[in-house]
Amino acid sequence: MAGNGNENADGDFSFSAAAARDALPRITTEKGAKSADVCHDDTAPRVNFQTIDELHSLQKKRSAPTTPLKEGGGVVMGTSGPTTPSSGETMLQSVSASLASLTRETGPKLIRGDPTSAAKVAHVPHTPTSVPAADVSDSGLKFTHILHNLSPAELYEQAIKYEKGSFVTSTGALATLSGAKTGRSPKDKRVVKDETTASELWWGKGSPNIEMDEQTFLVNRERAVDYLNSLDKVFVNDQYLNWDPENRIKVRIVSARAYHSLFMHNMCIRPTPEELENFGTPDFTIYNAGKFPCNRYTHYMTSSTSVDINLGRREMVILGTQYAGEMKKGLFGVMHYLMPKRKILSLHSGCNMGKEGDVALFFGLSGTGKTTLSTDHNRYLIGDDEHCWSDAGVSNIEGGCYAKCIDLSREKEPDIWNAIKFGTVLENVVFDEHTREVDYNDKSVTENTRAAYPIEYIPNSKIPCVGPHPKNVILLACDAFGVLPPISKLDLAQTMYHFISGYTALVAGTEEGVKEPRATFSACFGAAFIMLHPTKYAAMLAEKMQAQGATGWLVNTGWSGGSYGAGSRIKLAYTRKIIDAIHSGSLLNATYHKTEIFGLEIPNEVEGVPSEILEPMNAWEDKEAYKDTLLKLAGLFRNNFETFTSHKIGDDGKLTEEILAAGPNF
Numbered sequence: 001m002a003g004n005g006n007e008n009a010d011g012d013f014s015f016s017a018a019a020a021r022d023a024l025p026r027i028t029t030e031k032g033a034k035s036a037d038v039c040h041d042d043t044a045p046r047v048n049f050q051t052i053d054e055l056h057s058l059q060k061k062r063s064a065p066t067t068p069l070k071e072g073g074g075v076v077m078g079t080s081g082p083t084t085p086s087s088g089e090t091m092l093q094s095v096s097a098s099l100a101s102l103t104r105e106t107g108p109k110l111i112r113g114d115p116t117s118a119a120k121v122a123h124v125p126h127t128p129t130s131v132p133a134a135d136v137s138d139s140g141l142k143f144t145h146i147l148h149n150l151s152p153a154e155l156y157e158q159a160i161k162y163e164k165g166s167f168v169t170s171t172g173a174l175a176t177l178s179g180a181k182t183g184r185s186p187k188d189k190r191v192v193k194d195e196t197t198a199s200e201l202w203w204g205k206g207s208p209n210i211e212m213d214e215q216t217f218l219v220n221r222e223r224a225v226d227y228l229n230s231l232d233k234v235f236v237n238d239q240y241l242n243w244d245p246e247n248r249i250k251v252r253i254v255s256a257r258a259y260h261s262l263f264m265h266n267m268c269i270r271p272t273p274e275e276l277e278n279f280g281t282p283d284f285t286i287y288n289a290g291k292f293p294c295n296r297y298t299h300y301m302t303s304s305t306s307v308d309i310n311l312g313r314r315e316m317v318i319l320g321t322q323y324a325g326e327m328k329k330g331l332f333g334v335m336h337y338l339m340p341k342r343k344i345l346s347l348h349s350g351c352n353m354g355k356e357g358d359v360a361l362f363f364g365l366s367g368t369g370k371t372t373l374s375t376d377h378n379r380y381l382i383g384d385d386e387h388c389w390s391d392a393g394v395s396n397i398e399g400g401c402y403a404k405c406i407d408l409s410r411e412k413e414p415d416i417w418n419a420i421k422f423g424t425v426l427e428n429v430v431f432d433e434h435t436r437e438v439d440y441n442d443k444s445v446t447e448n449t450r451a452a453y454p455i456e457y458i459p460n461s462k463i464p465c466v467g468p469h470p471k472n473v474i475l476l477a478c479d480a481f482g483v484l485p486p487i488s489k490l491d492l493a494q495t496m497y498h499f500i501s502g503y504t505a506l507v508a509g510t511e512e513g514v515k516e517p518r519a520t521f522s523a524c525f526g527a528a529f530i531m532l533h534p535t536k537y538a539a540m541l542a543e544k545m546q547a548q549g550a551t552g553w554l555v556n557t558g559w560s561g562g563s564y565g566a567g568s569r570i571k572l573a574y575t576r577k578i579i580d581a582i583h584s585g586s587l588l589n590a591t592y593h594k595t596e597i598f599g600l601e602i603p604n605e606v607e608g609v610p611s612e613i614l615e616p617m618n619a620w621e622d623k624e625a626y627k628d629t630l631l632k633l634a635g636l637f638r639n640n641f642e643t644f645t646s647h648k649i650g651d652d653g654k655l656t657e658e659i660l661a662a663g664p665n666f
């Protein structure tokens with residue numbers, strides 16, 4: 001070793017105190033030098049750049065074909081285009097058609113890429129065409145930059161640079177704010193009623209489909225399109241829905257925010273570069289104008305928010321809300337229309353599969369546990385929220401999960417916790433301004449804090465997200481009255497009764513003015529998203545469950561030992577034990593006793609669960625209060641079901657009668 005430096009085991013140099021006191025020594029940089037070479041500081045390879053700009057240009061390698069820019073230049077698309085379009089030009093032509101105003105002849109002029117970098121991109125000159133002076137407008141002359149299927153990293157940069165409220169958290173997730181709306185706006189949803197949909201869809205009492213006419217839809221569409229075209233840049237996502245390759249739907253989402261683009265990148269199925277090359281024309285398009293409101297002078301508008309679905313045009317328009325879940329659930333509604341036409345049942349359920357290939361569905365309204373319970377470390381995750389059940393089995397509609405993260409803990413939900421990393425969108429959470437550590441208990445912005453991540457962020461996700469026919473159909477109800485048993489086995493008629501009822505409860509505090517638990521009934525555990533009459537989906541479910549010999553279960557993930565306020569929420573650990581016993585088949589062979597009023601079969605024992613809580617009355621101190629509360633809930637079920645008593649379910653008259661008899665008896 002030459003010189004005065006001491007090389008340590010890692011090859012780093014340190015200097016002894018004695019050496020430091022001497023005149024500055026010559027340092028050799030060569031490890032274990034055999035020759036007495038002096039240090040060379042001019043032996044670095046020759047550089048490939050002459051200027052700082054050239055250096056920066058070396059940093060990014062061109063990535064084809066996801067960003068198929070033409071050699072040496074960008075692509076401009078507008079009133080006229082090059083004669084032999086490249087794939088990038090084809091995409092721009094297609095997006096230009098999507099963004100075309102319906103009152104002007106051609107689509108807007110589009111440029112691929114971010115406006116700030118476009119200056120260095122040579123535009124393909126477009127042939128000047130002579131247009132009558134009266135038809136020329138400033139908006140027709142301007143360019144809109146298209147940010148097409150950007151990567152998560154690019155979207156992070158866009159969000160952080162341009163969208164207030166975007167931050168990287170300590171685990172690498174992108175924290176965002178969804179603005180004034182922190183949940184969906186079902187009252188502002190409109191569906192175009194035309195000749196076809198008038199007879200096909202469910203309209204009237206109880207239906208989520210509030211009508212709007214075609215003309216009004218076009219007014220809102222034009223409003224959204226004009227807004228989007230007025231921007232310097234818009235985000236375009238071309239993606240898929242449904243992992244069943246034969247029933248895959250191509251969707252295009254045009255939006256104004258990187259947050260929306262990353263959310264949909266995570267939630268929809270991501271095309272491979274080759275699939276994106278050949279994407280072609282989408283089957284369905286969303287125009288998300290986000291914060292730009294609807295015009296309240298427009299017919300049918302009752303607020304500044306409007307979410308409009310036009311099944312005939314295969315388009316959806318979003319005005320006046322930035323809540324991203326609106327896009328995901330809007331597309332779900334579309335699938336609830338398209339899939340039953342193909343004899344495929346669409347399901348608002350989570351879905352997972354055991355090592356033996358046993359598939360379970362988890363139906364339930366928001367907050368009942370679909371995501372939490374389908375994300376199970378011992379099973380393969382097929383999906384957490386939206387599925388299809390065809391003759392071939394089940395398939396996830398989406399490519400990602402959307403988990404609630406209020407009170408999230410690493411101990412109770414480790415897989416969801418670990419999925420919150422780079423690429424994940426974290427909505428409306430509060431974090432430490434310095435460490436960027438998220439406080440999942442903080443409800444300052446909203447109780448509905450969320451994480452959206454690609455499904456492969458869950459280590460045991462099953463890719464492709466498809467599976468065989470379900471063996472167990474689990475109905476989740478978060479009963480805040482605390483009277484439903486934590487677990488009961490259902491016969492087919494009871495399963496249908498509870499599926500059509502779609503019961504859960506809202507608890508005090510989550511909505512203004514709710515002072516005591518309020519029962520909610522939402523047909524098919526997702527009335528907000530269904531398009532056809534609930535009995536159509538129920539008939540399909542009954543037929544499939546019968547054909548496959550699937551077992552129905554009702555699981556109360558809500559209160560025990562008293563209503564909200566007095567009792568307590570059933571421990572997640574116990575619910576997991578119950579679910580384990582369903583999956584393993586041990587509950588099928590258990591001994592049961594039947595409850596009064598609801599006629600539910602309760603197992604006498606479940607491994608790992610205290611037997612006292614299995615029979616709800618045992619957990620209540622005040623037995624009279626229990627009986628009163630049970631009767632109250634039974635009455636609510638009966639009232640709710642009245643709307644369905646006049647409907648036949650499927651062709652089987654006997655099943656309809658059995659379903660009607662499967663409700664509470666008192």
Ligand SMILES: Nc1ncnc2c1ncn2[C@@H]1O[C@H](COP(=O)(O)OP(=O)(O)O)[C@@H](O)[C@H]1O
Nearest residue numbers: 366367368369370371372404557570571572575
């Ligand atoms: N016993 C329980 N079973 C299921 N979830 C529970 C339970 N106790 C508390 N929770 C919490 O309730 C929430 C369920 O929400 P989530 O799974 O996202 O519902 P969904 O996907 O049906 O909208 C989670 O925050 C979960 O931690």
Ligand SMILES: C=C(OP(=O)(O)O)C(=O)O
Nearest residue numbers: 184325329365366367402
């Ligand atoms: C995103 C939603 O779904 P869930 O609460 O069922 O996860 C929603 O209902 O807006």
Ligand SMILES: [Ca+2]
Nearest residue numbers: 060061062063
């Ligand atoms: Ca590049």
Ligand SMILES: [Mn+2]
Nearest residue numbers: 370371385402
């Ligand atoms: Mn969920």
